[in-house]
Amino acid sequence: YNFPPDCAIAEPYLDDFNYLSADFKGQMSLIKNRYLNAAHHVDRQIGRVTAYLAGKGLLDNTIVIVLGDHGEEFMERSERWGHAAEFNRYQTSTVAVVRVPGAKPQVISGITSHLDIPATVMPLLGVRNPPQDYSQGQNLLAPDFRRDYAVAADWHRVAYIGEKYKVAFPTNARGAVRMEVLDADDRPVVDREQAKAEIRQETVEMMNNLTRFSRPRG
Structure with missing residues (x-):
């Protein structure tokens, strides 16, 4: 949960976060604010990448995927903090944004999986094999997508x-x-x-x- 001072958008936050000595129950709101600030820092880095692509005239020819590898729990549903400990919605739900040049914006609801990313990207790169040949995922952009x-x-x-x-x-x-x-x-x-x-x-x-x-x- 590291970030530079100018990325602090959620205050107050825990200034010195030591995993071994933190009072997780008592300080969870401060820890979560620290996480939000770190996420804001990541957002800025994504902005730097997309700005660079746009500046070089590459953005309209580039598929951009922003995908978290897991969610993060702050004791909302259990006595646990973090990830890789439970399969609840807080730890398994994650941000996923796929920008495809020329594609109309849409929101995909329902169950999705990281396994769907290869099956979504490969057809955009010209692969004509059905996704089942190389993936256990499905094409998120297919009209009949359902998992x-x-x-x-x-x-x-x-x-x-x-x-x-x-x-x-x-x-x-x-x-x-x-x-x-x-x-x-x-x-x-x-x-x-x-x-x-x-x-x-x-x-x-x-x-x-x-x-x-x-x-x-x-």
């Missing part, structure tokens, strides 16, 4: 994230301790087995796809 679920993972679990359920499956013993079944609003589901039964077909597809582009070891 039924997304896949996310942390160090110990892989998760199905759909419109109705979020289900985490363990990949090792540590993941088994925190196998969660949540609804779309990140609340625990009472009938966990029923929820898993409803997504059984999607779960099989998800697990098969995990190794689809992996080379067998030998």
